Amino acid sequence: KDYRETADSPEALAGDDAVKAAQEYLDKALKELGKDEVALTLLCDSSDPAKPVAEYIQACASKLKGLNIELLPQEKANRLAKMKDHDFDIVLTGWIPDFSDPTAFLGLMTEGNAYNYGSYVSEAYDAKLAEAADAATPEERWTLLQEAEEILLDDDAVSGIYQMGGAVLQNPKVTGIDHHVFGVSNLYKNADVAE
Known part of the structure; x- marks a missing residue:
């Protein structure tokens, strides 16, 4: 089964409940900071x-x-430069995996990864990913990756906002185009057009 179908959904709250919970967390944070308001870019x-x-x-x-x-x-070039310099409060960025595996996303947030722009560090997270890499069975690996994701989401190190999609209109006379959901979206090396 697909990884997302077997892992818990990261969206535990929705609608008014989410706003209420967010306000409660924000109020607690503001109290700890001794502030009435926080401004973020x-x-x-x-x-x-x-x-x-x-x-x-x-x-x-x-x-x-x-x-x-x-x-x-x-x-984009300016945004990437600011990200590399860690010059941001919050950043909206994207990632397209180049291989079909959860580690194409999860590996980004390990300590020292060049794409870990938020400088997230969690020994428990890194250890869980290392444990998954050495798992004895694919099922054990899957479970360990899900546990690592739970750590990442509990720490609020990163949040999935949206997933881009696309549609393809293809003439039925054209065959052999490989469509991928990761990496290069379309490969035409085997394409053929019927007369």
Whole structure:
């Protein structure tokens, strides 16, 4: 089965319950910080689909008393430079895996990974991924990867916001195109057009 079908859903709350829970967490954080409000900058691309998604996140955050999210739209090269310099509060970025395995995403958040722009560090997370790499069976590996993901999500190190999709319109006379959901989306080396 697909990994996502066998792992717990990361979306435990929805709607009003999510807003209520977020407000409670924010109130607790503000109290610990001794502040009435916190302002954060959300670094994002200045083009679609990132900018409208960032605007949506900003609108959702505006429902919370004490949180102000300011958008910082940048051209992709500038956004990447800021990410590499760790010059952001929050960043909206994306990742397309180049192989079909949960570690194509989970491995990004290990300590020292060049793409771990938020500098997330968790010994328990790294240990769980190392344990999964040495698992005796595929089933044991899958379970360990799910446990690692739980650690990552519990720590709120990263949040999945949306998944891009696409549609393909293909002439029935064209055959042999390989469509992939990871890596290069279409391979044409075996393509053929019937007369």
